Amino acid sequence: LKNSQIVDNEIKELMISHEKVAHVQLNNPLDHALLVLIKSGYTAIPVLDTEYKVQGQISKAQILDSILGIERIEMERLHDYKVCDVMTTKVPKMNKNETFGKALMLSINHPFVCIEDDEQSFIGIMTRRSILALIHRYLGK
Amino acid sequence: LKNSQIVDNEIKELMISHEKVAHVQLNNPLDHALLVLIKSGYTAIPVLDTEYKVQGQISKAQILDSILGIERIEMERLHDYKVCDVMTTKVPKMNKNETFGKALMLSINHPFVCIEDDEQSFIGIMTRRSILALIHRYLGK
Ligand SMILES: Nc1ncnc2c1ncn2[C@@H]1O[C@@H]2COP(=O)(O)O[C@H]3[C@@H](O)[C@H](n4cnc5c(N)ncnc54)O[C@@H]3COP(=O)(O)O[C@H]2[C@H]1O
Numbered sequence A, B: 001l002k003n004s005q006i007v008d009n010e011i012k013e014l015m016i017s018h019e020k021v022a023h024v025q026l027n028n029p030l031d032h033a034l035l036v037l038i039k040s041g042y043t044a045i046p047v048l049d050t051e052y053k054v055q056g057q058i059s060k061a062q063i064l065d066s067i068l069g070i071e072r073i074e075m076e077r078l079h080d081y082k083v084c085d086v087m088t089t090k091v092p093k094m095n096k097n098e099t100f101g102k103a104l105m106l107s108i109n110h111p112f113v114c115i116e117d118d119e120q121s122f123i124g125i126m127t128r129r130s131i132l133a134l135i136h137r138y139l140g141k
C-alpha cells in the first residue's frame, strides 16, 4: 500500500467541518472556555481569532492548572484570565490540499490537526479517529 | 500491505509496559485519583483491582463532573467518593498474542487499549500514538 493509493480528496471527506468543531476565541474569559470544554466533552479544542484563523488550542487541564490553589481549585479566579493567557500556541495545521501522509505524520503526536484553506482560514479538523478508521478500511482490502 | 506483514510481536515492543502506566485502584478515593491524573498529565488512565486485573478507566472529566455543583466545583466532596463510583467499566482489552489488526480496530474509538496476559493480568497499554507511528513507518516503505 503506497501513500498515493490513499486518495487525497479523502481529507476533505474525513475532516470534521468547522461548524461541527467546538472552539473558543482568543479573548474569551476562562469560565466561558471551561464551560464550552465541559459541555462539548472534549479534552482540548482549537482557539480562533476574530478572522477565523487558528491561533492555538486549549485544554481542560490547562485551565484547571492555572487556578489550582493549595487547598482547592479557585473557580472564582477563572473570570480574571483569558484563553490567550493559558492556551498553547503549538497546534498542528495543514492546508486542505496537502497529502494524507502529512496528516498521518502530524497525528502521531497530536490527537487532532487543524485544516486551513489557501487564506489560512480554519475549515475543520482531522482527528486520529478518522485517520485510524481510514487506515483500517484500507488494510482490510 | 497486508496485516500479516506487520509483524505481530511488535505489539509487545510497541506496548507501554505496566510499570510506566499511571493507574489507580477501584477503592481509591477520588481526591487521590484526581491527583494522580493531574500529576501524570493524562486525560484518562486504567483502573486495576487488587489482583492487578483491569476493571475500567477513569478520566479527569468524570471526576470533575461528579462534584460539579451549581456555583463551583465542590472539591471537599472528592474524599466521599471512590474510583469505582465514577469510572467507566467499558475499556478495550486484548490478549498479548492477538494481532496488530485487532489493536488497530479497537484504537479507532479508544485512545488506548489495555493488554493482558493469559491469566488476564494487566501487562501494559497500546496507545494510538504507537499504532500511528508504526503505520507511518510501514507506509513509508
Ligand atoms: N462525544 C464523543 N462521542 C464519541 N467518542 C468520543 C466523544 N468524545 C471523545 N470521543 C472519543 O475519545 C477520543 C479522545 O477524545 P478527546 O476529547 O480526548 O480528544 C479529541 C478532541 O480534543 C478533538 N476533537 C474531536 N472532535 C472534536 C470536535 N467536534 N470539536 C472540537 N474538538 C474535537 O480531537 C481529539 C481527538 O478526537 P478523536 O475523535 O480522534 O478521539 C476521541 C473519540 O474516539
Ligand SMILES: Nc1ncnc2c1ncn2[C@@H]1O[C@@H]2COP(=O)(O)O[C@H]3[C@@H](O)[C@H](n4cnc5c(N)ncnc54)O[C@@H]3COP(=O)(O)O[C@H]2[C@H]1O
Residues within 6 Å of the ligand: A043, A108, A109, A110, A111, B016, B020, B021, B022, B023, B041, B042, B043, B044, B045, B046, B111, B112, B127, B128, B129, B130
Ligand atoms: N506527557 C506527555 N508527553 C508527550 N505527549 C503526551 C503526553 N501526554 C499526552 N501526550 C500526547 O497527547 C495524546 C493524548 O493524551 P491523553 O492523555 O489525552 O490520552 C492518553 C492517556 O489517556 C493514555 N496514556 C498514554 N500514556 C499513558 C501512561 N503512561 N499511563 C497512563 N495512561 C496513558 O492513552 C491516551 C493516548 O495516548 P497517546 O500517547 O496515544 O496520545 C497522547 C500523546 O500524543
